[in-house]
Amino acid sequence: xxxxxxxxxxxxxxxxxxxxxxxxxxxxxxxxxxxxxxxxxxxxxxxxxxxxxxxxxxxxxxxxxxxxxxxxxxxxxxxxxxxxxxxxxxxxxxxxxxxxxxxxxxxxxxxxxxxxxxxxxxxxxxxxxxxxxxxxxxxxxx
Amino acid sequence: xxxxxxxxxxxxxxxxxxxxxxxxxxxxxxxxxxxxxxxxxxxxxxxxxxxxxxxxxxxxxxxxxxxxxxxxxxxxxxxxxxxxxxxxxxxxxxxxxxxxxxxxxxxxxxxxxxxxxxxxxxxxxxxxxxxxxxxxxxxxxx
Amino acid sequence: xxxxxxxxxxxxxxxxxxxxxxxxxxxxxxxxxxxxxxxxxxxxxxxxxxxxxxxxxxxxxxxxxxxxxxxxxxxxxxxxxxxxxxxxxxxxxxxxxxxxxxxxxxxxxxxxxxxxxxxxxxxxxxxxxxxxxxxxxxxxxx
Amino acid sequence: xxxxxxxxxxxxxxxxxxxxxxxxxxxxxxxxxxxxxxxxxxxxxxxxxxxxxxxxxxxxxxxxxxxxxxxxxxxxxxxxxxxxxxxxxxxxxxxxxxxxxxxxxxxxxxxxxxxxxxxxxxxxxxxxxxxxxxxxxxxxxx
Numbered sequence: 001x002x003x004x005x006x007x008x009x010x011x012x013x014x015x016x017x018x019x020x021x022x023x024x025x026x027x028x029x030x031x032x033x034x035x036x037x038x039x040x041x042x043x044x045x046x047x048x049x050x051x052x053x054x055x056x057x058x059x060x061x062x063x064x065x066x067x068x069x070x071x072x073x074x075x076x077x078x079x080x081x082x083x084x085x086x087x088x089x090x091x092x093x094x095x096x097x098x099x100x101x102x103x104x105x106x107x108x109x110x111x112x113x114x115x116x117x118x119x120x121x122x123x124x125x126x127x128x129x130x131x132x133x134x135x136x137x138x139x140x141x142x
Numbered sequence: 143x144x145x146x147x148x149x150x151x152x153x154x155x156x157x158x159x160x161x162x163x164x165x166x167x168x169x170x171x172x173x174x175x176x177x178x179x180x181x182x183x184x185x186x187x188x189x190x191x192x193x194x195x196x197x198x199x200x201x202x203x204x205x206x207x208x209x210x211x212x213x214x215x216x217x218x219x220x221x222x223x224x225x226x227x228x229x230x231x232x233x234x235x236x237x238x239x240x241x242x243x244x245x246x247x248x249x250x251x252x253x254x255x256x257x258x259x260x261x262x263x264x265x266x267x268x269x270x271x272x273x274x275x276x277x278x279x280x281x282x283x284x
Numbered sequence: 285x286x287x288x289x290x291x292x293x294x295x296x297x298x299x300x301x302x303x304x305x306x307x308x309x310x311x312x313x314x315x316x317x318x319x320x321x322x323x324x325x326x327x328x329x330x331x332x333x334x335x336x337x338x339x340x341x342x343x344x345x346x347x348x349x350x351x352x353x354x355x356x357x358x359x360x361x362x363x364x365x366x367x368x369x370x371x372x373x374x375x376x377x378x379x380x381x382x383x384x385x386x387x388x389x390x391x392x393x394x395x396x397x398x399x400x401x402x403x404x405x406x407x408x409x410x411x412x413x414x415x416x417x418x419x420x421x422x423x424x425x426x
Numbered sequence: 427x428x429x430x431x432x433x434x435x436x437x438x439x440x441x442x443x444x445x446x447x448x449x450x451x452x453x454x455x456x457x458x459x460x461x462x463x464x465x466x467x468x469x470x471x472x473x474x475x476x477x478x479x480x481x482x483x484x485x486x487x488x489x490x491x492x493x494x495x496x497x498x499x500x501x502x503x504x505x506x507x508x509x510x511x512x513x514x515x516x517x518x519x520x521x522x523x524x525x526x527x528x529x530x531x532x533x534x535x536x537x538x539x540x541x542x543x544x545x546x547x548x549x550x551x552x553x554x555x556x557x558x559x560x561x562x563x564x565x566x567x568x
Contacts (some may be wrong), residue, residue, distance in 0.1 A: 310509065376518040
């Protein structure tokens with residue numbers, strides 16, 4: 001990794017990364033928490049809030065809430081590798097199923113860690129383990 | 143339009159569309175309001191909330207908040223044409239500049255109204271009129 | 285799968301799918317060939333052509349050639365599951381590294397097989413096994 | 427523009443840009459030609475080739491051919507502003523209608539010219555003036 005990217009910072013500990021996840025005011029509103037961190041991926045959980053509801057008849061979460069979770073989870077997958085996240089250049093999200101009330105579990109993974117551009121992805125599952133959304137984003141390092 | 147899509151419903155009035163924008167609990171939290179509606183485009187405004195803040199040092203809005211606004215504005219550009227929005231298939235957002243505290247003004251436009259798939263876009267400007275984000279999404283009609 | 289999608293067609297044999305890959309005139313020009321097919325993924329190889337070259341100084345493949353390979357590989361990952369591909373609604377491709385002269389190997393996988401919309405992805409590696417591009421697309425079943 | 431980006435190079439002449447469009451071997455194969463250039467946009471035409479055909483029954487152009495045209499047209503919209511194109515970070519293309527045999531006319535425009543990242547878009551129309559595809563891409567300046 002250091003040869004490829006010139007980034008030699010040691011990866012953060014679980015507790016350091018969990019702290020970073022909690023620091024953002026928007027993350028606090030979303031209620032997101034880091035729950036797992038491995039060499040390859042991280043997992044973040046988002047409990048339900050009634051303000052997430054998009055529709056009037058069907059009570060699924062708004063796509064913007066899921067898009068937020070894709071973006072931040074992919075970004076923290078990068079932070080798990082190099083100690084810090086990076087600004088999002090662009091974000092692309094596929095909505096696979098309505099996300100009904102319940103905790104959403106998001107798994108993030110780096111696709112390609114570059115010197116300038118890094119691409120990462122996230123997959124979001126509902127409490128029944130069904131894939132509700134997934135996506136990827138490009139991030140600008142340095 | 144009706145020849146192309148088979149959709150003959152009359153477009154909604156400004157007040158009908160403004161009501162629809164306000165109905166969603168997530169929209170209420172975002173504080174979004176319809177402010178303009180023409181044959182070609184709609185404009186939605188989003189006032190600032192401290193919970194939008196992404197970072198700790200810099201106080202810009204989280205990308206997920208802007209992505210939410212792109213999605214809902216593009217969706218309501220469709221609703222302005224055919225009387226109802228549609229579920230988002232996938233959303234793609236480019237982040238051009240940090241969106242600092244202040245009202246964000248979003249303009250939505252339909253790119254292509256199809257029978258099954260409709261593509262629409264939105265451009266988001268900050269209080270100084272600078273483009274902060276833009277994007278497009280595909281929506282599933284029927 | 286059949287419960288979820290209502291599509292009960294048996295998956296094709298390797299030879300049937302390899303034939304389909306070869307039938308398209310554009311595929312013939314690209315020179316793509318099916319080389320592997322499993323329950324979860326397919327692999328397609330694309331040999332080099334001098335007409336792929338994008339630049340004048342550096343001899344990497346044009347992004348459009350790689351985008352073509354992402355699109356067709358993801359589409360054939362669907363065909364491997366349900367016997368036929370589907371029209372692409374939209375395509376998103378990340379370019380990770382220049383693809384220099386040599387065979388490109390593309391692996392495709394279905395992300396979510398839906399009744400109406402299916403999302404699939406592809407990862408492209410060069411002859412040295414480096415990831416040169418990856419992406420996903422939404423396809424319209426019906 | 428120069429204040430915003432620090433790029434002070436004068437924009438190229440039509441003939442200089444037209445030459446650049448023709449130089450790439452892949453562009454030569456596609457047959458693309460610059461046909462218009464203004465302060466805001468460029469137009470590129472792509473004549474038909476039988477090798478573009480995707481299907482066997484319907485003779486529409488392969489999505490990869492259209493994606494190639496979106497990418498190169500958006501890139502040359504940047505080159506029209508700053509004298510050179512830039513590597514594509516990621517490309518996203520919406521397919522609106524089948525592109526049947528005939529010249530495709532692509533119009534490119536810069537969405538946001540940044541110091542490091544530039545976003546540009548292209549709209550593709552068939553010989554009857556119908557929008558067949560459109561999309562945008564992020565490019566890495568510097």
